[in-house]
Amino acid sequence: MLTDGFPIMETIAVRDYLLSAPWQYLVNNGYIRDGGQGFYCVTDDGLNAARNSDTAAVNLEMLSAIELLAPELRGFAHYFRENRLKEVVPAAFELYENRLNEIRDSSRNAAIKSTQGKDVVYALFNAKKLKLPYPKLNRARKHAYQQGLTNVLSGALGWIRNAYAHEKHQLPNLKPEEALELLFVASYLLRMLDYSLAKKS
Numbered sequence: 001m002l003t004d005g006f007p008i009m010e011t012i013a014v015r016d017y018l019l020s021a022p023w024q025y026l027v028n029n030g031y032i033r034d035g036g037q038g039f040y041c042v043t044d045d046g047l048n049a050a051r052n053s054d055t056a057a058v059n060l061e062m063l064s065a066i067e068l069l070a071p072e073l074r075g076f077a078h079y080f081r082e083n084r085l086k087e088v089v090p091a092a093f094e095l096y097e098n099r100l101n102e103i104r105d106s107s108r109n110a111a112i113k114s115t116q117g118k119d120v121v122y123a124l125f126n127a128k129k130l131k132l133p134y135p136k137l138n139r140a141r142k143h144a145y146q147q148g149l150t151n152v153l154s155g156a157l158g159w160i161r162n163a164y165a166h167e168k169h170q171l172p173n174l175k176p177e178e179a180l181e182l183l184f185v186a187s188y189l190l191r192m193l194d195y196s197l198a199k200k201s
Contacts, residue, residue, distance in 0.1 A: 062176055070187040072099075085174040086164065092186040093161035099193055100153075103129055117162075118154040125150050133195035149192065156189055 026032045031046030042050075066077045072095050079088035100120045104112055107129055115123040124130040125146065132146045160182060163171060174182075 062180060065180060066183070068187075069183055070190040072190060073183055073187055076183065080176055080179070085176065085179040086168045086171070088179055089174070089182050090161060090164040090168070092183050093156065093164065096186050096189050096193075097157055097161060099190060100124070100157075103193070103197070118157045121150050121154040121157075130193070130196040133192065149196075153189060153192065156185065160185065 023032075026046070027034075027040075029045075030043055031049055032040045033043050035041045063077050063080060066080075067074055069076075073092055076088055076092065079085065079091070097117075103124055104115065104120050107113060107124075107127065109127055112120075112123045112127050112129065121130075132142060132149060137145055
């Protein structure tokens with residue numbers, strides 16, 4: 001309930017306060033109108049807007065989940081509120097790519113500095129700028145683990161970032177939960193970069 005936790009005598013005032021801004025938005029945009037005597041009805045524009053909406057309402061649980069992401073991504077809730085879901089994905093993965101580029105640019109190695117895109121990941125691991133995290137993993141499998149990690153870190157650029165940055169018009173519209181899933185992928189990749197750097201000797 002909207003007014004849970006408030007004293008019973010304050011519930012009407014609290015409800016009116018919380019609903020006043022969204023209600024005024026509907027009135028100002030012509031989606032509802034006063035039919036007389038304080039009763040409102042939905043206008044034709046309001047009905048059309050409801051029929052043409054192909055996105056689910058963004059609920060509070062989804063917005064609060066964004067706070068669990070890497071710190072760089074926690075300010076992205078506005079993309080969901082503004083229904084800019086195809087923009088939030090490339091923005092998140094651009095942050096990830098920029099982080100890789102910062103690590104690359106901190107190197108004195110000219111060969112590393114000349115790499116771009118998905119090739120940056122392999123160059124950083126080959127030059128030991130990034131190392132495999134979790135040193136207790138089985139050493140006999142180290143090569144396979146590192147290959148798997150570098151493929152994931154690189155593949156995210158080649159698959160997710162590039163598709164949404166260059167051909168988002170060719171991709172289907174995202175549901176809010178699908179966009180949030182991709183943000184968690186970007187968050188995990190950022191964390192893996194931090195862990196790989198933290199293990200440097």
